[in-house]
Amino acid sequence: MEKMILVDYTKCTGCRLCETVCSVMNTGACNPERSRIKIIRWEWEGLQIPTLCLQCDEPACVTVCPVKALSRNSGSGCVKLNLSLCIGCKLCMQACPFGAMSYDFIKKEMIKCEFCDGDPACVKFCETQALQFVDVSNASLRKKRSLGAQVLMAIGKSEGAL
Amino acid sequence: MRKQERDNILRCLNCFERMEIPPKAKQFTCPKCKLQYYIGWRDGQAKILGTVEEGEKEV
Amino acid sequence: MTLKSKIAIIDLTKNEIRTEPISEKMRRLYLGGRGIGAHLIYNHVEPRTDPLGPGNVLVISAGILTGTMAPAASRVHFGGKSPVTNGFGSSNMGGYFGPELKFAGFEHLVIKGASPKPVYLWVHDGEIEIRDASHLWGKDTFETPQIIRDELEDEEIKVACIGLAGENQVRLANFRTGPKDSAGRTGTGCIAGSKKLKAIAVRGHQDLKLAHPKEALQYAKKVVDQIMSTKVAKAMSVDGTSFIWNVTNTSGLLEFYNGQVNKLENWRGLTIEAFEKYKTGMAGCFNCTVHCRHQFRINDGAWAGTFGEGPEYNTQTALGSFGADNWETLLVGWHLANKYGIDTTGWSNDVRGVMELYQRGIIDKEVTGGLDLSWDNANQLIPILLEQTAKKEGLGAILAEGSLGIIRELSKYSKDVEYYILHVKGLGKLGNVDRVQPSFALGIATSTRGADHLRSRPALDHYHLPEDVLKKLYGGYVSSDFRSYEGKARMVRWHELTYAVVDCIGTCKFQTVFFSPNLPAYKEWVNYLKYITGLEFTEEELFNIGERVYTLERMFNYREAGYTRKDDRIPERCIREPLKYGLPAIKGGHIDRKKFNKMLDEYYELHGWDKEGLPLPETLKRLELDEEPPYKLER
Numbered sequence: 001m002e003k004m005i006l007v008d009y010t011k012c013t014g015c016r017l018c019e020t021v022c023s024v025m026n027t028g029a030c031n032p033e034r035s036r037i038k039i040i041r042w043e044w045e046g047l048q049i050p051t052l053c054l055q056c057d058e059p060a061c062v063t064v065c066p067v068k069a070l071s072r073n074s075g076s077g078c079v080k081l082n083l084s085l086c087i088g089c090k091l092c093m094q095a096c097p098f099g100a101m102s103y104d105f106i107k108k109e110m111i112k113c114e115f116c117d118g119d120p121a122c123v124k125f126c127e128t129q130a131l132q133f134v135d136v137s138n139a140s141l142r143k144k145r146s147l148g149a150q151v152l153m154a155i156g157k158s159e160g161a162l
Numbered sequence: 163m164r165k166q167e168r169d170n171i172l173r174c175l176n177c178f179e180r181m182e183i184p185p186k187a188k189q190f191t192c193p194k195c196k197l198q199y200y201i202g203w204r205d206g207q208a209k210i211l212g213t214v215e216e217g218e219k220e221v
Numbered sequence: 222m223t224l225k226s227k228i229a230i231i232d233l234t235k236n237e238i239r240t241e242p243i244s245e246k247m248r249r250l251y252l253g254g255r256g257i258g259a260h261l262i263y264n265h266v267e268p269r270t271d272p273l274g275p276g277n278v279l280v281i282s283a284g285i286l287t288g289t290m291a292p293a294a295s296r297v298h299f300g301g302k303s304p305v306t307n308g309f310g311s312s313n314m315g316g317y318f319g320p321e322l323k324f325a326g327f328e329h330l331v332i333k334g335a336s337p338k339p340v341y342l343w344v345h346d347g348e349i350e351i352r353d354a355s356h357l358w359g360k361d362t363f364e365t366p367q368i369i370r371d372e373l374e375d376e377e378i379k380v381a382c383i384g385l386a387g388e389n390q391v392r393l394a395n396f397r398t399g400p401k402d403s404a405g406r407t408g409t410g411c412i413a414g415s416k417k418l419k420a421i422a423v424r425g426h427q428d429l430k431l432a433h434p435k436e437a438l439q440y441a442k443k444v445v446d447q448i449m450s451t452k453v454a455k456a457m458s459v460d461g462t463s464f465i466w467n468v469t470n471t472s473g474l475l476e477f478y479n480g481q482v483n484k485l486e487n488w489r490g491l492t493i494e495a496f497e498k499y500k501t502g503m504a505g506c507f508n509c510t511v512h513c514r515h516q517f518r519i520n521d522g523a524w525a526g527t528f529g530e531g532p533e534y535n536t537q538t539a540l541g542s543f544g545a546d547n548w549e550t551l552l553v554g555w556h557l558a559n560k561y562g563i564d565t566t567g568w569s570n571d572v573r574g575v576m577e578l579y580q581r582g583i584i585d586k587e588v589t590g591g592l593d594l595s596w597d598n599a600n601q602l603i604p605i606l607l608e609q610t611a612k613k614e615g616l617g618a619i620l621a622e623g624s625l626g627i628i629r630e631l632s633k634y635s636k637d638v639e640y641y642i643l644h645v646k647g648l649g650k651l652g653n654v655d656r657v658q659p660s661f662a663l664g665i666a667t668s669t670r671g672a673d674h675l676r677s678r679p680a681l682d683h684y685h686l687p688e689d690v691l692k693k694l695y696g697g698y699v700s701s702d703f704r705s706y707e708g709k710a711r712m713v714r715w716h717e718l719t720y721a722v723v724d725c726i727g728t729c730k731f732q733t734v735f736f737s738p739n740l741p742a743y744k745e746w747v748n749y750l751k752y753i754t755g756l757e758f759t760e761e762e763l764f765n766i767g768e769r770v771y772t773l774e775r776m777f778n779y780r781e782a783g784y785t786r787k788d789d790r791i792p793e794r795c796i797r798e799p800l801k802y803g804l805p806a807i808k809g810g811h812i813d814r815k816k817f818n819k820m821l822d823e824y825y826e827l828h829g830w831d832k833e834g835l836p837l838p839e840t841l842k843r844l845e846l847d848e849e850p851p852y853k854l855e856r
Contacts, residue, residue: 013512015505016317020290024438029428030289031324043399044363044528046501046516106428124442127449127458127510167452167739175472176804178685197804199471202494205459207452212471212488213804 002077002136005113005120007050008146011130014041014048018122018131025121027107034104036113037122037131050130052122053100053113055079061092061101061112069110077136078115086110169207183208222248223430223755224285226328228261229349231342233416234275234334238349243328248756250845252763253285253328255298255311255724256770261331262300262309263777272304272408273390273415275335281322281381281421284727288323288429288507290441291749292448292741293729295319295507299381299404304392304411305567305623306647306671308778312395312409313675315506315729316402321379324425332418341382341420343373346427354419358388361560362397369422382420383410384562386611390414391621393564393571393610401514401530401555402506405564407648407670408623432755440752444745445510453736457513458503460493462534462731467492469538473803474654477542478580478596479573480643480794483654484802487546491537496548504530509729519552529556535651539569542652543576543599554603561611570649570672571624572606574642575616575631583635590615624649643792645672646784656795657803657810658682660709663820666789667713667834669774677717680735682709694738704806706816710824718767722746725766769844772828772836776846785833789821 019035027034037052055072059079062070069085070092072078088110093101104111113120115133123133134142170183172190179194183201187208191198198214228241243257251257261280270276282298297319303310322328326347339354357365366380380398387394387410394410395403404410413419431437448454456464469475470491473483489495499519505512519527532540532555540554558565578584579594586593592615594602609617619630624644632638643650648671655661660682661674668676681694682703691699691708695715699708716735719742723730726746734742743760750756758766778784791812799811825832829840841847 010502013503013505015507015509015512017290017508017510020508021438021441024290024431024434027428028434029430031426031428033324033426034428046504046518046528046530048504105426121438125445125510127445128512164446164450166450166455169452169455173685175468176806195805202467202492204464204493205455207456207459209456209464209467210471211467211492 002074003115003133004055004077004136004139005052005115005123006132006134006139006142007052008130008132008143009047009049011128012039012048012050013128013130014039015127017125017127018050021121021125025116026111027104031106034106034111036102036111038099051099053079054098055113060095060097064091064095066091076115076118079112080114081110081112083109172208172210175210189214223432225326225430226283226323227326227347228257228329228331229327229344230265230331230333231349231351232334233332233336233340233351233418236351238351248285249762250766250769252722252725252766254282254287254296254727255284255300255313255721256766257329257725258282258298258300258311259309259770259773259777261329262302263773265331265333266302266777266781268780270302272302272307272310272412275333275416277302277412277415279332279409279412279416279418281330281332283319283322283328285328285725286749286753287328287727288320289431289753290437290508291726291728291753292441292444292732293506293509293511294727295509296724296727296729297322297404298724299396299409300407301409301412302781303407303409303648303670304390304415305408305625307782308646308671308784309669309774309781310407310409310412311670311774312404312406313724314396314398314402314404315509316379316399317507318379318381318398318402318423319727320507321423321425323429324427325423326425326427330421332416335416336418339417339419341369341418341422344421344423346425357382357419359385361385362562363400363560365420366398366422369420373422373424375424378422378424380420380422382562383413383418384560384611386561386563386621387411387414388419389611389613389621391563391610391613392623392626393567393621395562395564397559397562399530400528401559403559403562403564406567406673408564410562431753433752437749437752440748444741444749448732448740449510451737451739453740454511454732457731458511461503461513461515461531463493463496463515463532463537465534466537469653471804473800473807474657475538475542476652476654477544479542479577479641480792480798481577482802483800483807485541485544485546490546491541491548491551499548499552501528506729509732511732513731517552519549522549524549524553524556527552527556529559531555536565538652539566540603542569542573543603544596545599550600550603554607557604557607561607563607563610566651567623567649568607568610568620569652570643571620571627573652574624575620575627577641578631578634578638581641583638583641584631588616588631588634592616623647640793643672643794645791646778646782646788648672650674650792654800654807655791656798656812657800657807658703659706659812659817659820660703660712662791662795662812662817663709663713663824664716666791666821667717667824669771669778675720675730677713677720678735679709679712679716681738682712686738690738704810706813706820710820710827714824714827717771718764719743721767721770722763725770726750765844768828769846772840772844773846775830775834776836779835785835786821786825789834791817
C-alpha cells in the first residue's frame, strides 16, 4: 500500500527537530542545510510550514532526468534516486515546482526525501504529529476527522462545557 | 507507548497532602488541612486556580 | 572529539579578526558555552575597566551541544563585565541564533575594543566581516533583522541585535533576536552599544559531525520520551512557563507593589485562561519538543494588530506586579520592552521601587518630570516609562542607570531610598517572594550575576519530595520543608553547579532537573556528550566543571567589583517585613538574619571558600584555577 508523509502545518511549532534528525539519518552530521525536509517560517505571522518532496505520481524530476536516475516506486509511493547513475546536472532541481530536489554541497550529490527506507525519522520525532506517515488511501479521512474535532471543540466552547 | 504521569494528582500548596481530583471538578477541598481550592482543567490536566476563601485586600 | 567549532577574536578598534581552535584541555576544564565563555571573559576583560569603555569585552558563547539534537539544544550566552553590577555579566537565550552560530563554524565570539562608527558583524561559514551599520542605527529590534536579511539576500540569516536602549547605553539594555528571544539580564546590550556594535548576523551551512550518529538518534528518542512523559513538560507545552503563575499567586508567593503585599485580589484577569483570547498558537525553540512559547495577537483597542511571542512567567510577574489585572497591559509592556531592548525583570523592579518612593512622598512630581506615579496609573505609566528609559528622557534618564544609579541619584532625598530599591549587587529581583524560602533567598543573595533566580533556583524545594530522595540527589541531608534552613546550603550549591553544567552544554534548563527529578541530569548529559561529540566524562567530572565555572565567576566579581560576603545579602525588606497574606504555611514568613548567616557559612564551607566568600588556596589548586597569572587574587 502506498504511503505518504501527511503534513498539518497548523500543528508545526517550527522546532526543526525534523531537519536535524533527517540530516543525521542521512549524513551522520547535524546540518539543516543537508536535510531533505525544510520548515519555512514567517515568524511575524506565527506560521511555520513544513515542505518536503511530494512524491508526485507524474514527477517532473523523473521526466526531465537524462540518465533515468530517478524513478517512482509504486509499491512504496516514493520517488527514488539512484546515485550511481546520477550525473549531477541538476535539471531535476530546475524542473521540480516544489523545491524537493536539493544539492548536498558537502558530499557533492543530489538529495531528496526517500522516506528513510520506510521509517521516516522526521515523523518519528515530530512531537505534535504535524508529520504523519500514513496510507494514501486514508490520508484525507484523517484530515476530515481533524476538522471534525475542531468543530466539536468550537461547539463545546460555546455551550460552556469547560 | 509512553508512560504518562497522572494528570489529576495535585499537591495541596499548604500542607503538601496528595489530592486526587475527580474529572471536571471545579472545586476541591484538601483532605488534610481543609483548604478549599478552585480547580481548572487545561488539556486534561488539573490545575489550582485559587483558593475559595479569598477577599484579602491590597494596600 | 568530532566538533570542530572555533573561537573568533574580533577587535573593533584595530579592525582585526583572528580565530583559534578549542583545545581538548579547554574542553576538559570548561566544556563549552558559559564555561569557556567565563574563561574568555576572565582573561580578555582588562581588570577593573569601565564596563562602558573599550577595555570591556562582549563574549558570545554557544553551548558545546548547541545545534545538535540534544533536547532543545538552542542556547547561547552573552556576557562580559556588566554595566549594571560591575561584576560578571551573563545572559542566556534560546531561539535559533545559537545553533546558526555553530553551523557557521563558531562556538565563541570575543568582541573587544570599540568602533568609532556603528557596525554589525556578518558571520558566515568560517568567515567574519565587520560591516557598516549606520543605516541600522536607530532601528528597533523588530525591524533590524529583516533589513539585514534583505541587504544580504538570505531569509535564513539569524540576527541578534540591540534596540534604542542599547544604542543609548541604557544599563539594562539587552540583546534580542526574533519576536521575543532576549539575552535579558545584566546589560549585555549596553556593552554592545558602548562599542557601537548594532548587531551580529549569522548564517551557516557547515556540519556538526556526530561521533556515533546511530546511537545519538536512538538515545535522543529515548530522552525525548522521558521528557514528554512528565506532567511539567505537558503543562509547559500548553501554557508555557505561565503555568506556574496561578499556583504561586494562590500560595501568596508573588510580590506586588514592590513587595509590600503578596497577593493579587483580581487574579482572574491574569490567568492563562484569560490569555486565551490573545493566543494564536505555540512555537518552539530549536529542536525543542516542549514548544513552550506562546504566539499572541491583540485584536482590538489602541494596540490592535500587535503580534508577538510570549510572554513568560518572569515577565508576567514583573509587569504584573504593579497591580495590573488585565493581559493587555502586560502584552503591550512586553512588546515595547522587546522593541526597545530592555530587561523587563530588572526594569520593572527598579520602577516599582521608584513608585514606592513616590507613594511614600520621598520623591515628588519635580523629580518624576510631572508624572503621577501612583500605582493606579500603572497601565498608562508602563509604556511611557519604557519609552523614556530607552531614550534616557525625563525620569527615564534616572531609570536607565539601573538600581545602583537610581540609589545614587535619589539618596539625596532620603537615606531610606536604599531600602526601597530591591536589588542584590545592583541587579533587580524577580517579582517572586524570596523571604519565606531560605533556599531561594540564599540563591539570589549569592548568585554570581546579582539578584538572579535562574543561577541556582531550586524549584524542587517546593515539591516537598521525600527526604531520602533529596539525600540521594544532593549527597547529604536536605529538609523537605521549603521554609526550613536545614541542608539548603547544600541544595543551592548543587543547583548552582548543575545549572552551570547545563549552560556549558547549551540545552534548555527547563528540560532538566530544574523542574523535576525525572527530567535529564548528569546521567543523560554524560551519554549525550559521548554519542554526539565522542568526549567521555564521568558525572563527577561534569560536576567539577560546574564548580570551576562558578568559582571563576565569583573570582571575577571580586576582582572587578570587590564583591565579598557583605554583598551576599538579600534586600532588608525580606528580613524586616513578614508576609502579610498567603496560605497559613506562608503567611508571616520572613528571613531570619541569624539563620541566614549560619546558612551562608555552611554554603561557603561546602564551596571551599573562606568566611568572606573567597576561594581558599587549596580550592583554587584543586580546581586548577591557580596556575596562570590572571587567576591570582590580590587581596
